[in-house]
Amino acid sequence: MTRNEFIGKVAGECISNDVSLKIIQKGSVCNYSGWFDANRKELVCAYKSPNGFETLIHEYNHFIQWKDNHDFWKKCDGYNNLFLAWKEGFYDDITKNKLTRAFNKAVELERDCEIQSIKCIKKYNLDVDVKKYIKEANSYLFSYHFVRNNRDWPNKSIYTEPIVSQMPEEILPFENYKKGVDKDGKSVIVLYERLST
Numbered sequence: 001m002t003r004n005e006f007i008g009k010v011a012g013e014c015i016s017n018d019v020s021l022k023i024i025q026k027g028s029v030c031n032y033s034g035w036f037d038a039n040r041k042e043l044v045c046a047y048k049s050p051n052g053f054e055t056l057i058h059e060y061n062h063f064i065q066w067k068d069n070h071d072f073w074k075k076c077d078g079y080n081n082l083f084l085a086w087k088e089g090f091y092d093d094i095t096k097n098k099l100t101r102a103f104n105k106a107v108e109l110e111r112d113c114e115i116q117s118i119k120c121i122k123k124y125n126l127d128v129d130v131k132k133y134i135k136e137a138n139s140y141l142f143s144y145h146f147v148r149n150n151r152d153w154p155n156k157s158i159y160t161e162p163i164v165s166q167m168p169e170e171i172l173p174f175e176n177y178k179k180g181v182d183k184d185g186k187s188v189i190v191l192y193e194r195l196s197t
Helices: 003-016 052-068 070-087 096-123 130-150 174-179 189-196
Strands: 020-024 034-037 042-046
Touching: 003 020, 003 052, 034 052, 042 052, 052 070, 052 096, 070 096, 096 130, 096 174, 130 174, 130 189
Parallel strands: 020 042
Antiparallel strands: 034 042
C-alpha cells in the first residue's frame, strides 16, 4: 500500500467513527509530532516532522486501540493523560505511588501501540524501514524515564544515532521498559542524560 493509499484508509476510518483527522504540514503542533485524543475525537499528525509518516501510523494505532479495545484504552489512557498533565506542571501534589502507576500505564499503552504499529507496517507493506522503526520505538518508550525524572521531554531528539544505534531490534517485555533496562538488564536511561543540555 502506498503512503497516499494508507492516508486515505486512515481518513476513511476516521470519518466512519466521527473522528477528525488533521494532517498538518508543519514540523510540530503544540510541541508534539502528533496525538490521538479520544475525548476531542481527533487524530493529529505534524506530517513535516522528521518521522511524519511513522507518527501517523503510530497515532492511527492509538485510534485503533480506542476503537477496538475500549477496556484496555480506558484502563491506560486516563493514567497516560494524568502522566502528561503532570509533565505539563499540573498535579504537584500527586503521590509517588500514583505517579508510578500513571507512568507504568502510559508506557504500557505506548508499548502496545508500537506493537500494533509494527504489525500495521507489515500487514500493509508500508514504505517504512521496520528495523529502524523498532529501534526508534524503543528509544521513544525508554525516553519516558527521562520525562519522569525531569518532568519534561529531552531538549534534543531521542532519535539521534548515538541513542538509536544502542536500542534493541525487537520490542521488549513490558518489565524492561518499566525498569529502564535492555534485554541484558543494562540500564539505558543514562543514554538520555546528555539530551537535557
